Amino acid sequence: MTEKTKLITPRLPRGFEDRTPGEIAAVGAMISKIKAVYEKYGFDPVETPLFEYTETLGKFLPDTDRPNAGVFSLQDDDEQWMSLRYDLTAPLARFFAEKFETLPKPYRSYRQGYVFRNEKPGPGRFRQFMQFDADTVGAPGPEADAEMCMMMAxxxxxxxxxxxxxxxxxxxxVLDGVLEAAGVTSDEQKLTVLRAVDKLDKFGPEGVKLLLGAGRKDESGDFTKGAGLSDAQAAVVLDYVSGKPPADNEGVAELNAMQALFDAAGYGAEKIKIDPSVVRGLEYYTGPVFEIELTFKVQNEKGQDVVFGSVGGGGRYDGLVSRFRREPVPATGFSxxxxxxxxxxxxxGNLGATEPAGPVVVLVMDKDQTARYQAMVSELRQAGIRAEMFLGSTKNFGKQVAYADKRNSPVVIIEGSQEREQGILQIKDLIAGKEAAQAISDNAEWKAARPGQFExxxxxxxxAVKKLLSEQG
Known part of the structure; x- marks a missing residue:
């Protein structure tokens, strides 16, 4: 490389994140527990691709009703637009419609994977993030919605x-009835009102009132245009979300039916409750909507105590599959x-996974003996033990052990010329060594003791390695 060659600065794109082995292991343990519940309820896995044709995703995008906004899109070589999926529900609707003749009905499935939002990133708001969904397609009654809520619990x-x-x-x-009472008639205005109500937990009644009216400016100076309701119209909506009982309608009857099922199954209000402020931001919901809210306090960026808030939700979306087929196809699910x-x-403290143990590392004390070291590694692997030979360029013993430490290795294997002549190996228990290091402060004493090492x-x-790993747990 010449002096004039400009180095590229390694930068992670805004709104994206890297994941380390510890984080991957922790999320994997969490996902295993979620899968076990889904499968107990009779749901099966299915996987759809990251890309869909943009028309498949349709106009039901977060925070916008423009078909090609909020998503990452590109044109195929036949000039058809494709977009990275922004959720796992729209691809499921396409999959079900395409496989309609062969799938069982109702069709019960779960899906896990990354989704992508082409939105302004911020604290805790990413452009790529993982979702884990469960859906029942083909079941029209509130029983399917109630089951989703119970499964979430x-x-x-x-x-x-x-x-x-x-x-x-x-x-x-129920919300549609409130909008009708408030005199909200256009689809665009209805959607804006629903999204305003959905922000109740985030902005409070005053913030929602601004979004129902002319609009709201956030702390960064960005302005969100409001629904343009009059004070009288906004009062009807705000009365409802503050707990004023709505008039009887089909939605109220469905909520009553769901409540009866919760009661029969033993799910009290401390686990599942009817709440008029729940809206969900996506346009495609047509009936019951629900979300999981974590109720413990955390501190926000300003050091204030706030409720942790929503970690998932969903609802009934009877119109989504019908975009692909003429007959009505009811569906409900959550993410x-x-x-x-x-x-x-x-x-x-419930993540349930620590940094995963690294491999057993066979040190390379003599470069001309790599075949012997490789044989040891192969023996360990064939016995089902995770293992590797040190492949770095250094011959330094300390640096090789330091490498094993960084790999979170539990054990290193040492064979120098002296050990080779005697037909022995040195086993260094790195976990015991770390524990002993806390009690030995003198370097000379450390070298003499060689804690955690035996032949x-x-x-x-x-x-010997199997026995040691078993003792380490």
Whole structure:
């Protein structure tokens, strides 16, 4: 490389994040518990691709009703627009419609994967994040919606969050009645009002009032245009979200039916409750809507105590599959925000996974003996033990051990010329060594003691390592 060659600064794009082995292991443990609950309820996995044709995703995008806004899109070589999926529900609707003749009905599935939002990133707001969904397609009654809510509660219990959450439930049909009473008629204005109500937890009644009116300016100076309601119209909506009972309609009847099922199954209001402020921001919901709210306090960026808030939600979306087929296809489901839920579990001490143990490292004391070291590694691997030979350029013993430490290795294997002549190996227990280091302050004493190190016969390699790993737990 010449002096004039400009180095590229390594930069992570805004709104994206890297994941380390510890984080991956922790999320994997969490996902295993969620899967177990989904499968107990009779749901099966399915996987759809990251890209869909943009028309498949349609206009049902977060925070916008423009088909090509809020998503990352590109043109195929036949000039068809494709977009990275922004959720896992629209791809499921396409999958179900395409496989309609062969799939069982109702069709019960769960899906896990990354979704992408081309939005302004901010604290805790990413452009790529993982979701974990469960959906029932083809079941029209409130029983399917109630089951979703109960499954959400069971997931939270399985993750150790008993007493720290509530599943809140409402119905879009009830909201439609409120909008009608308020004189809100256009689809665009209805959607803006619903999104304003959905921000109640975030901005409070005063913030929602601004969004129902002319609009709201946030702390950064960005302005969100409001619904343009009069004070009288806004008062009807605000009365409803503050708890004023709505008039009877089909949505109220569905909520009553769901409540009867919660009561029969033993899910009290401390786990699942009807709440008029629940809206959900996506346009495609047509009936019951629900979300999981974590109720414990955390500190925000300003150091203020706030409720942790929502980690997932969903609802009934009877019109989504019907975009692909002429007959009505009822559907309901929910989505968990995996990263946000993992953060919540970390805060409560329920994440359940530590940094994964690294491999056993066979040190390379003599470069001309790499075949012998490779043979040891192969023996360990064949015995089901994670292992590797040191492949770096240094011959320094201390630096090789330091490498094993950084890999979180539990054990290193040492064979120098002296050991080779005697047919023995040195086993260094790095975990015991770290514990002993806390009690030995003198370097000379450390070298003399060689804590955690012992010798074995060469043929005892596998059995000795297995025994040591078992003792380490």
């Amino acid at each position: 069971d997931v939270m219990d399985a993750l150790g969050l008993q007493g720290k959450y509530v599943v809140r439930v409402n119905n879009r049909k 968990i925000g995996v990263s946000r839920l993992a953060n919540a579990l970390k805060l409560t 074995i016969r060469r043929e005892e390699l596998v059995s």
